[in-house]
Amino acid sequence: MPEPPDTPTRRRFSTSERAALYLAADGYCTRCGTDLESGWHADHVTPYSLDGPTDVLNGQALCAPCNLKKGSKQLMQLRQWQRRAVDAFYASDSENFLVSATPGAGKTKFSLYLAQDLLQRGIVDRVAVVAPSDNLRVQWADEASAAGLPLYPVAPGDSDGYNKAGYTGCVVTYQQLLGTGGSLMRHAMRRRTFVILDEVHHAGDNKSWGEALRTAVEPAVHRLCLTGTPWRRDATSPIPFVRYDTDGTVAVDYAYEYGAAVADGVCRRIEFHAYDGEARWTDPARVRRSTIEENGKSHVSVEFTAKLGANMPDEDVSAALDTVYEPKYAWMPSILAQADAMLTEVREDVPDAAGLVIAERQWLAQGYAELLQQITGTRPPVVVSDPKADPGSRIAKSQIDQFRRGTGRWIVAVKMISEGVDIPRLAVGVYASKTQTPLFYRQVVGRFVRTRPNEEINARLIIPAVPELMRHAREIEEELRHQLEIAAEEDAKDREEGGGSSGQGMLDFRTPLSASESVFDRAILQGDEVSAEELASAQAKAQELGIPRAYAANLVPLLRAQASQAQVVATAQPVPQPREAEIPHYRREKMLRQAVETLARKVAYRRRVQPKDINIDLLRAGHPKRSKATVEELEAMLKTLTGWAAEA
Known part of the structure; x- marks a missing residue:
């Protein structure tokens, strides 16, 4: 046969x-x-x-x-954004080039491709990578080796590894450039060197790191700076080799953000589920006087009560989070139970899907592991970042590697997996950190958006309903919606033209008293806020249609349109209304058209072709042009694309 x-x-x-x-x-x-x-x-x-x-x-x-x-010297295949970034690098004709790309988009692959290209063109003779941690130092060396670029991971104290024979270059950490490491790196750059500065914002962790980096790699022919999120200037710790705008924001030479990555099918879409709750605590350092009548006597109360979603001073936000994050109170056990139920739903489609809890401190992480053991029957691994303890970092890396390859449900980390660690099966997260900076928040989001072949799931991140964290979620989702609209406009144009700390914490006199159970507040998806009632209705509808509950949030816009249409029909007069008044039908059509655009791009990415090629295939399959398709025709088109996505 x-x-x-x-x-x-x-x-x-x-x-x-x-x-x-x-x-x-x-x-x-x-x-x-x-x-x-x-x-x-x-x-x-x-x-x-x-x-x-x-x-x-x-x-x-x-x-x-x-x-x-x-011939056989073909470089690795690149995604469209990576090819554009390579072109922008050569067009800039600058010694320093900063790329901001969302976690999971492929910064490492882009950098290694560029390194190979510079070597083949004879522009440089060697490559050096500076990474923020020992874990990433080894990871860079492994990925470079897989790409045919032998780089030596220099261990602390190894003075011979910076220019080791038989290697094209080396990988070190920012910390290793302090002291003799910086002079050894500079000495190795007597040969023309291309330097990759991974997560370059770490060079601003303290002033000495920035100064050491500048001295060590100043002789390089080219310096490629990488980051996951742009940052603002820190006057006390300037970061070398980057430019800043007048308002102090870093000037990026090429940007590829989360919204564009989802539109291209490079990253997963993520749902943000916010949970409210009430916290009670005392703080003798801040005495709030209020009169309480009890048995006819007046008392001085130092007790504070607040809901997470309320507007309150930063000091109260910190105290409220300290309280609800306590494993012994009701909020965290209920959050972890909700998260595990979500993970169970996802694992119906993706059997090895996993969850990650980002904890504020080590003792809290251990408490969460105990709670998850009670919920699931299995105690998850707990990894702790401790840059001062090299052996501890190696243990953490071993735990992470084992979890990446396994099928375990949960892993708990004390800010260990905030950046640079690739565990594509992570699909559900719990944000139990007090850090509210956009940089850290986006780094955490980046742990859940990495894609794998033949998976069509939304990741979910549970967050406290704190206004600042909600604002970050809205910004990310608004960015996604904007990029999807841009992608749709570009496709239409093409068709028209024919084409915190890891230790035990500081001394704190505040005393947490209690925290209520968590209460689902809202979800944020595509820039819209989804209420608890809407999500429950969508889950029921999903079950009725035989669709996994993990996709329920995607049904909310359709259910809203159907509800609006039903309301129009119920309140309409017997006289027929003109079609121009049928706004819900238009909204449904727009939603379907966006869904078709997104899925077409994902199919193109999986097939390694351009989106316009998918448009041609749809026409050949008997579908009309999208710009002229009716709702029924768009639904048929979506069904065809779903089949192609499953086959790709």
């Missing part, structure tokens, strides 16, 4: 596939544009040696000289 066309071991394109590739190229070489003559090559876009499939979606028609020139 002949092999089926999609068998991965089949290397040669069939006669019909060659014909399809020739016709798709209009008889011209895809690379140089010359006429294809006898002996032209049907070539793999992603090389067969790298598990590229033998089918027309991964094929291209090349003339013989172009295919032979391509």
Whole structure:
């Protein structure tokens, strides 16, 4: 029996596939544009040696000289944003270049590609990477090796590793550049060097780090700075090799943010679920006097009570969070129970999906692990970041690596997994940190947005209903909605044209008294706030339709449109209303069109083709142009794309 066309071991394109590739190229070489003559090559876009499939979606028609020139030295395949960032780097003609890309978008792969390209062009002779932690130092070396770029991870105290024979370069941490490490790095740069500064904002953790970095890598030919989120200037700890705007915000040379990544299918969409609750505590340092009549006598009360969602001074926010985060009070046990129920829903579709709790302190993390053991029957691992203890960091890395490869439900961390750690199966998170800065918040969000093949799920992050954290969530979701609208406009245009601390905490005289059970306040999705009632209705509708409850939040806009339409019908007069008044129908059409745009981009990403190619495939499948499609036609289009996504 002949092999089926999609068998991965089949290397040669069939006669019909060659014909399809020739016709798709209009008889011209895809690379140089010359006429294809006898002996032209049907070539793999992603090389067969790298598990590229033998089918027309991964094929291209090349003339013989172009295919032979391509050879085995082909660099890794890039996403569209990565190719644009490479072009922007060369166009800038600057020694320093800052890229801000959302976690999970592929900053490491982009950087290693650029390093390989600079080496092949003869612009540099070696590569050096500076990372924020020992864990990331080893991770960079591993990923560089997998990409064919041997970089040596220099251990603390190893004076020979900075220019080790047999390696193209080295990987060190910012801390290693203090003292002799900086001079050793500078000495190694007698040869032309390309330097990658990962999460460069860490160079501002203290003034000495920035000064050491400047001295160590100043001789480099090019310096590529990477970050997940732009930051503002810290006058006490200036960060070298970056520019700032007049308002003190870092000036980015190329940006690829979360909204664009979701629109391109590079990252998952995330739902923010905010929970309120009441906290009670005492604070002898701040005596609030109020008269309480009890048995006819007046008393002085030093007790404070507040709801998380209320507007209150920063000091009260900190105290309220300290209280509700206590494992012994009702808020955290109820939060963890809700989170585990969410994880169970997700695991119906993704059996190895996992959850992460970000804790404020080590003793709190241990308490959460005990609570999760009571809920699930299994005690999750607890990882602690301690940069002063190298052995401890190695233990933490081992725990994280084991969890990444396993199928366990939960992992608890004390700000250990805020950046740089890749665990793509994380799908549910609990934010139990007092840190409210946008940088840290987005780093945590980045742990849950990494995609895997053949997964169509929304990640979920549970947060306290504190106004500042809610504001960060809204900003991220508004950014997503804006990028989706831009993507839709670009596709339409193409069609028209034909184309905190890890220790035990500080001395604190406040005394937490109690915390109520958590109360679901609202979810934030696509910039809209979803109430508890709406989410419950959506979950019931999902169950009725045979859709996993994990997708319930996506149904809310449709249910709103249906409810509005029903209300219009119920209150309408017997006289027929003109179609122009049917606003709910338009909203439904707009929602479906956005869903089609998003899914088409995801299919394009999975097939490694351009979005316009998916548009052509839809037309060939008998669907009309999206700009002219009716609601029913859009629904049919969405069904077709869903099938393609499952096959890709």
